[in-house]
Amino acid sequence: MADTEQNVEHREQFSTAGAYVHSGEEYTRDTNYIEDRITRDGQPGKNGEPGWPVEAGRYRLVVARACPWAHRSTIVRRLLGLEDVISLGICGPTHDVRSWTFDLDEGAKDPVLGIERLQQAYFSRFPNYPRGITVPAIVDVPSGSVVTNNFPQITLDFSTEWQEFHRPGAPKLYPEELREEIDSVNKRVFTEVNNGVYRCGFAGSQQAYDDAYHRLFNALDWLSERLETQRYLVGDTITEADVRLFTTLVRFDAVYHGHFKCNRSKLTEMPVLWAYARDLFQTPGFGDTVNFEQIKQHYYIVHTDLNPTQIVPLGPDESGWLSEHGRHELGGRPFGEGTPPSRPASEG
Template identity: 70%
Template sequence: MAGDGEFKRDKRYITTRITADGRDGFPVEPGRYRLVIARACPWANRAAIVRRLMGLEDVISMGVAGPLHDERSWSFHLDPGGKDPVLGIERLQEAFFAREPGYPLGITVPALVEVSTGRVVTNDFEQITLDLGHEWAAHQRDGAPELYPRARRDEIDDVADKVFEDVNDGVYKCGFASSQEAYGRAYQRLWDRLDWLEERLTSRRYLVGDTITEADVRLFPTLVRFDAVYHGHFKCNRQKLTELPALWAYARDLFQTPGFGDTIDFDQIKAHYYVVHHTINPTGIVPEGPDTSGWLTPHGRDALGGRPFGEGTPPGPPPRSERVPSPARE
């Protein structure tokens, strides 16, 4: 937290990479690593989406921490016996300590963990998705899409940087601001950027080009959590997502695209934010709403054209063990 009450994210991560040539000592190898996520976390959501789109479910196993954690880190409290069934640990902290005893920085998801040693390899969430898309190419499914095409990387990076600063992290800058002035600045930047996105998406189906790219993967996790959490809990309440025609339709379009909505568990999302953030919600009461069945309503975005997977194809259904509840039940 800055002296003026502005929330400052600690972006010091373990930047070791898993690469095809193994230059950091961790080569791409099926079965060697386990991706640890939490359904609640938007940063981890990105990795879960890309893993699905690339068809890497049988190549990189996935552990799912529960929505609750304390100062010691994310825990596997939803797994039988309260332990990850592959890594055999109760808390993600154990994998970080196996890498560096007393690890002093944030213990965050997503994290890639080497199964044989139990050591975390990296928690650099931005690089993880890029590497899943490229370094693991030899093991991706037939028809895996190109999320970071070389010809559009500059534009993707520009849009993604704006989205990160003002929207992905912007909602946190609103929610965790400790002064009215800092909150006001973050709120203005958030809504200026959402208005920019609303205008951009009125005439185009996706953020960059006519296919889904890394930019869409990065925006979606914030949008899907907006009405359930950020609008009220983080005081981002000028409008609801459902009141922004282009963004709401765009978000539903992605939600109904295989690989996106099938990674979302609204109950776990709400449980995390409303229970864990004691300073914002000291009672720990989790709201019943909002109704999420609207995520499955027609979006009409097909009229804008575009090819969601480019020359590729949709991924198949998620493994049975990774399926999440459908919002239709609500």
């Protein structure tokens, strides 16, 4: 389907890269997502649209290894053992203004959906979809249409709505008794850290950058203090909060420190957070879902306004991620009463 001039303008403003530098402006993320949910009872949507019931094999989670927002969903899907229930489509690390593409697959087409661009699944449902074609996205396989790209809700629903299909020994990532505290921590982590690095990188003025920089590192100092005496962010087991922080920390030295000018300290120079991040990285479901090469390719090639040469740096050295972290001394039980996930045989 041909793009209208208006659609092209919107997709440039709300790029799949997530941002552009606008001179003199503070970076503001567009958070208007497709809010449909996949639920146990398949309740109708807000405007009376048909509901989306939980159903094994019906949906495909489309992600990119490079994207921190999509990375959350791959971690949670794996920790809960939903690999055989929700299939996984993986886009390549780079894209143009139109869409993420399936250039890693044979014939540059997703083998299940049969499409070259994620854009096609969005347009199948919304022919004039005016916003960015973002990952993660859940696609209804029978219709080939996008269901939702609401990344904060996707992982929560994996924990709460898909319980029937959780693997034996799956951890409780969003336990009811801790939800208020998890939500509070997640709110600050999102505004100051997850999105804070983007506010630094895409600041359009010195003042906007300075403000974002100080907010980011104030929050990282707060997290360091919190994690100095406890192994995980909330409670004594891994929760949704740890997943959300990890996907930013694991990208910090590779891209955010230099590319986004978040350069007061490297992660490796923040002892508590560096040990915490290594602890998670070495936990099944976390480090084995990381692809540093694709992460760097995405940021340094796609963000041409920040890196017009598109040169991808060779560093930093990744070997330190496997070094001893000493966090076991704080106690805690990574999976609570559960067990670690096994590595999926068919997914890298």
